[in-house]
Amino acid sequence: MIRNDIAEVVRQGIAAAQESGSLPAFEIPTVEIGRPKDPKHGDYAASIAMQLAKPARMAPLAIAQAITAHLPAHPALGEAQVLPPGFINFRLSDAWLAGQVAEIEASGGQYGDIDLGRGRTCQVEFISANPTGQLHMGSARNAVLGDSLGNLLAAAGWQVQREYYVNDAGTQTRTFAETVLLRYKQALGLDAPLDKQHYQGADVIDLAREIVAEYGDRFLHMPEEEAITELREIGLAKVLAGIRQTVERLRIHFDCWYSEASLYEPGGRFEHVLNHLRNINMTTHRDGAEWLLTSEMGSDRDEVIVRSTGQPGYYASDIAYHYDKFVLRGFDRVIDVWAVDHQNQARRMPYLMKALGLDPQRLDILLYDIVRLYRDGQEVKLSKRSGNVITIDEVVDEVGVDAVRFLLLTRSNQAVMDFDLNLAVAQKDENRAFYVQYAHARMASILRKAAERGFPAARWAGGNPDLLRHPAELTLLRKMADLSEVIERAVLDLAPHNLAFYAQDLAKLFHAFYRDCRVLPGREDDGAAEDAAAPETEVTAELSAARLRLVAATKSVFARVLGLLGVNAPESM
């Protein structure tokens, strides 16, 4: 990453200045390189001179000048500029920027990739919604965040595994199974009213009808408990199949669907972990329950691991599941994607990790805020149990996968997201995804047109990128050179939205290039105005070839960025 190069150049400059006596001796702090907002200030800036004023006991401006006089040369950089109150500004050289065209071509579609992960494994666990109903819009944000984060981690050198944790244990599935049985009876014409706690949604009615069609009335002729047990399996499997379809529609692929219930099988992971914790004296008995001694790990309280009823406590699954992830499966790192209503649970996870003898740093929780749905200005409250649900499928039917994915990535994780289901409003926002895709389609169109006019890739592939010196060309190249920094930011902050905003910026710069720089030779030049500020109307064959290479390179960067977002990069629209 060029920014790291610059930091090193500055560090060497300081050291050299110290050696020559221009700067006094002091320990050189980490050199931070920033990005000036004003292009007049160059591409990168070091503010180190201001920070050194105190240790060096010199005026910042004098320090900056001393450093600058001793900077080693770097092929990507022009001459550094010192500006008050003490900034050292760097500008990327035009030649280096033009050289990025070849870099992009040579990257094999991986331009911007970095190596933070260094091949280590990282599991991203996301969605993990209860399999007691279709995926609704509340899970959509989770789905898109987790998947895009997975893409970004892979681009950052991590070996990524995507996992869906199927919550098929506990009271929710029991309630669900009871609901299935009641609806099943109703489907067979019996009077079987639902209680308040049961799932009121119509999807269970359909489910029950399916079961009647497949299995007939056999569940009426067995003890109720037995029927519930069987219907639980059948119902969960059917719901899960539907969830898998929705997930596929969102273009998400899970490497593993992990069953919570499997933790509790006899001799399973839960027993294993519980025994382990007992052996290391991390549990104690109190008030008839068995507690995990997280207070000894710095928590303000212990957590129940086995309730006085003998049932596993709330955190039992988390304990066994994360033990499985880190110890048994050996992931170097795990990221759980959770909605903000799990914040308390998230805060307790580090203590669970410590109790398990694991480094809490290996676990990150990506907490994101809720999606609030509106229709005609009124908030629509979602609740699976009340049956008031807006499914992902419904919304995808209306606005499409690309718009849904893109839109959900245009907010920072902590921001509450208002999603208006009114089609007119949705289309306005949907436009943001189209805007970026349009840029890609336009590039594809230019390349097609070039071939149609007898200028196929074979004829421009040898074009000379050094001819790219127009400000619009260089600005576009500058932005593309930023990609690795954007990926780094997104990965370090677990914040994929950075990439969505980057995509829009890049699209804007491409459109500006398109406006200012003619790529293909005009059909004919009938002597248009020679206003220097006006867009070019004529272009030489050599320049055209260079620009076609730039367009093709830009197109591949767009495809990369859209791919990381999980959005299609269309050849035409």
Place this chain on the structure above:
RNA sequence: GCCCCCAUAGCGCAGCGGAUAGCGCGUCUGACUUCGGAUCAGAAGGUCGCAGGUUCGAAUCCUGCUGGGGGUACCA
């Protein structure tokens, strides 16, 4: 009560302790005989919730306050 998050242009939102705080929508004015007008250019629009503090420098960090959202069980 205690804890977490949020507050930036009319609306929706970006903004990594740096230089003149940005983007989209909306509003107003412009741009198609030539590569896709689903586009582009320009204009108007701001006490960055309030008050202190730290710093050479604060929308950004700290404290307090106001307003909004969420969390605080042997439940999931």
